[in-house]
Amino acid sequence: MSASDVSEREQKILGIIEIARGKRGKFRDQQINMAHGAGGKATQSLIEGLLAPAFSNPTLDEMADAGAVSIDGVELAMTTDSYVVKPLRFPGGSIGELAVNGTVNDLSVAGARPLALSLSLVLEEGLAADDLRAEVEAIARAASAAGVQIIAGDTKVVERGHADGMYVCTTGIGQRDPRARMSPSALKPGDRILLSGSIGEHGTAIMLARNEFELDAEIESDTRSLWPVVDALLEAAGPDLRCMRDATRGGVASVLNELARASSVAMIVREREIPVKPEVAGAAEILGIDPMYVANEGKLVAFVAPEAADEALSALRSVPGCEQAAEIGEVRTEPPGMVLVQTSFGGRRVMDQLVGDPLPRIC
Amino acid sequence: MKFVDEFRDAELGRALAGEILSLVEPGRHYKFMEVCGGHTHSIYKYGVDDLLPANVELVHGPGCPVCVIPMGRVDDGIAIAHNDGVIFTCFGDMMRVPGSEGSLLEAKAAGADIRMVYSPLDALRIARENPDREVVFFAIGFETTAPSTALTLKRARMEKLENFSVMCSHVTIVPPLKALLESPDLRLDGFIGPGHVSTIVGARPFEFIPADYGKPVAIAGFEPLDILQAIVMILKQLEEGRCEVENEYKRVVPYEGNLKALEVMGEVFELRPHFEWRGLGFISHSGLKLSAAYADLDAELRFNVPGVRVADPKACQCGEVLKGVIKPWECKVFGTGCTPERPIGTCMVSSEGACAAYYNYGRFAREREVV
Numbered sequence: 204m205s206a207s208d209v210s211e212r213e214q215k216i217l218g219i220i221e222i223a224r225g226k227r228g229k230f231r232d233q234q235i236n237m238a239h240g241a242g243g244k245a246t247q248s249l250i251e252g253l254l255a256p257a258f259s260n261p262t263l264d265e266m267a268d269a270g271a272v273s274i275d276g277v278e279l280a281m282t283t284d285s286y287v288v289k290p291l292r293f294p295g296g297s298i299g300e301l302a303v304n305g306t307v308n309d310l311s312v313a314g315a316r317p318l319a320l321s322l323s324l325v326l327e328e329g330l331a332a333d334d335l336r337a338e339v340e341a342i343a344r345a346a347s348a349a350g351v352q353i354i355a356g357d358t359k360v361v362e363r364g365h366a367d368g369m370y371v372c373t374t375g376i377g378q379r380d381p382r383a384r385m386s387p388s389a390l391k392p393g394d395r396i397l398l399s400g401s402i403g404e405h406g407t408a409i410m411l412a413r414n415e416f417e418l419d420a421e422i423e424s425d426t427r428s429l430w431p432v433v434d435a436l437l438e439a440a441g442p443d444l445r446c447m448r449d450a451t452r453g454g455v456a457s458v459l460n461e462l463a464r465a466s467s468v469a470m471i472v473r474e475r476e477i478p479v480k481p482e483v484a485g486a487a488e489i490l491g492i493d494p495m496y497v498a499n500e501g502k503l504v505a506f507v508a509p510e511a512a513d514e515a516l517s518a519l520r521s522v523p524g525c526e527q528a529a530e531i532g533e534v535r536t537e538p539p540g541m542v543l544v545q546t547s548f549g550g551r552r553v554m555d556q557l558v559g560d561p562l563p564r565i566c
Numbered sequence: 567m568k569f570v571d572e573f574r575d576a577e578l579g580r581a582l583a584g585e586i587l588s589l590v591e592p593g594r595h596y597k598f599m600e601v602c603g604g605h606t607h608s609i610y611k612y613g614v615d616d617l618l619p620a621n622v623e624l625v626h627g628p629g630c631p632v633c634v635i636p637m638g639r640v641d642d643g644i645a646i647a648h649n650d651g652v653i654f655t656c657f658g659d660m661m662r663v664p665g666s667e668g669s670l671l672e673a674k675a676a677g678a679d680i681r682m683v684y685s686p687l688d689a690l691r692i693a694r695e696n697p698d699r700e701v702v703f704f705a706i707g708f709e710t711t712a713p714s715t716a717l718t719l720k721r722a723r724m725e726k727l728e729n730f731s732v733m734c735s736h737v738t739i740v741p742p743l744k745a746l747l748e749s750p751d752l753r754l755d756g757f758i759g760p761g762h763v764s765t766i767v768g769a770r771p772f773e774f775i776p777a778d779y780g781k782p783v784a785i786a787g788f789e790p791l792d793i794l795q796a797i798v799m800i801l802k803q804l805e806e807g808r809c810e811v812e813n814e815y816k817r818v819v820p821y822e823g824n825l826k827a828l829e830v831m832g833e834v835f836e837l838r839p840h841f842e843w844r845g846l847g848f849i850s851h852s853g854l855k856l857s858a859a860y861a862d863l864d865a866e867l868r869f870n871v872p873g874v875r876v877a878d879p880k881a882c883q884c885g886e887v888l889k890g891v892i893k894p895w896e897c898k899v900f901g902t903g904c905t906p907e908r909p910i911g912t913c914m915v916s917s918e919g920a921c922a923a924y925y926n927y928g929r930f931a932r933e934r935e936v937v
Binding site for chain 2: 212213216217219220223233234235236237238415416481484485488493541544545546547548549550551552553555
């Protein structure tokens with residue numbers, strides 16, 4: 204075999220792989236397992252392989268955090284989310300606060316000012332009334348802080364052993380901001396990647412609160428409403444703001460991968476620029492987990508045209524709680540659909556999508 | 567993080583990369599195997615290979631204890647886990663390794679009580695807290711993790727915990743290395759020796775590599791500077807015509823190893839006549855089982871285990887990939903019969919295995935070769 208035959212064969216195989224990777228995920232599993240909920244490849248196969256084709260329409264096919272609806276010229280956005288966190292209360296927040304902020308944030312990063320929420324409570328037989336009362340109060344407080352009203356609701360009770368205390372589902376409506384011109388497929392080479400603050404706190408706080416690791420560290424969930432952050436970015440960058448995502452399940456890495464695929468661009472991220480609190484970095488090191496894949500509940504990633512990036516970053520940093528915001532990288536052309544990291548050590552590597560839950564390594 | 571960041575210093579890394587560049591002969595291609603999966607992970611995590619000249623290639627060795635567990639043993643574990651009343655415990659990354667009919671993760675979804683633990687002692691705690699349940703620990707790993715399993719078994723015996731048992735799939739590092747070295751078509755120039763394993767077994771067991779097979783060894787730690795330093799050491803040996811076991815990881819690895827740990831292992835374990843490795847086949851005296859004195863805590867004796875060997879498909883060429891004879895894409899089943907979603911051999915099971923890495927990042931790797 205000559206050298207050119209070899210490289211031809213290699214090219215061919217790379218081509219086959221690329222086609223296979225580029226295909227929409229297929230849902231072939233025999234049953235649902237925890238990986239389908241982890242925000243990685245398995246989640247993607249569930250959404251792309253089962254849900255999206257079943258309900259396909261132009262709004263849904265955009266795969267944004269909130270769907271756009273236009274009623275007599277009024278531009279609205281709608282989103283929904285369920286909250287099943289264990290334990291119900293954790294340092295820095297609780298399920299009630301998450302249920303408000305999570306939905307408010309999905310509207311916000313879609314460029315919509317949150318207006319109103321519905322609230323469904325699934326309660327487990329035996330849940331202490333005081334626990335429920337505490338969560339209802341947390342929901343009311345978070346809603347008032349985020350400037351939204353709860354305008355509809357529902358309650359259900361299920362038998363003991365069925366709902367980990369309580370599940371909460373919220374649906375939100377917001378008004379799309381006229382300053383926003385965003386789309387997941389709008390990224391262009393040269394765009395700058397901004398991150399609104401330090402990462403990995405929510406997921407780490409939850410992991411430690413479960414007491415499975417006998418690790419103690421003062422790490423609090425970062426749950427908060429992101430609307431003030433979005434408002435500041437829209438004011439500073441307006442139409443130069445290409446897209447935003449809140450980096451929840453699957454962390455910043457999953458958001459970047461999703462958008463690199465949606466826009467068929469590459470991204471390069473500078474590890475050195477990514478703010479991580481020392482407590483989070485330490486816990487991640489011990490647990491063998493990369494903070495880039497850990498959930499946040501109050502951090503967003505924004506893609507901004509290069510000429511507006513500096514102004515957008517200083518606007519971000521002026522929002523209380525976002526003082527650590529940073530420009531962490533930029534959008535490139537090659538290789539499309541891939542996210543590369545320039546490591547602090549000086550090498551480069553691919554930052555891939557998660558296959559399932561981040562599982563700790565033994566070696 | 568103090569005492570860690572010092573070993574990740576980018577400037578020192580660049581200096582070592584410069585030294586490596588000055589040591590390589592232009593036109594010569596170097597292939598070094600990092601034996602341990604932990605090294606592979608560090609190389610990947612810090613982008614260490616990106617700092618190496620194009621003619622220095624790192625070959626990922628057989629030292630990922632999760633990936634080498636064959637399908638039949640995963641099936642056995644799942645069969646035990648499906649017994650009524652059993653709580654089956656294992657390390658996190660073992661959960662995704664496929665058996666012939668799915669992984670432990672899928673078995674969990676199907677109703678088996680399978681729990682992830684960080685240490686065999688966690689499994690023991692679960693046994694203590696659930697006296698009416700049978701708790702089984704799926705013990706895997708090289709000499710690194712075997713002592714902690716051994717100590718856990720000793721404690722279970724001391725506490726007279728009767729509802730605890732271990733499915734022992736521990737393996738030893740030297741036999742697979744010998745098997746690789748025995749192969750006439752081996753194309754390796756040196757070995758980055760396994761740091762964690764060596765903290766237990768010491769440097770002595772690797773003396774046969776230079777003595778019998780004429781390949782230099784540098785035992786290395788797991789920080790990126792450790793790995794670059796080990797490569798410098800191997801290149802210097804090659805340049806100076808030396809061939810020996812050097813110890814880059816002296817801050818942790820004593821030449822004689824950890825005698826106490828070895829003693830406990832000797833008490834609790836004995837060598838199996840042979841053990842099957844995914845992708846590599848049967849290797850003599852390469853696996854551990856519980857010794858006669860601890861046989862009553864052996865899950866394979868306590869439960870009905872199918873013990874059916876599931877052959878790796880013949881077309882799988884993990885052995886050749888590991889020896890550096892072929893590139894991943896040259897394997898007959900690469901990308902068709904064997905993909906990260908449905909892996910066959912050990913090189914595809916771990917996301918850091920040579921084949922999985924090539925499958926996922928091939929185009930990036932090519933771009934790097936061009937640069």
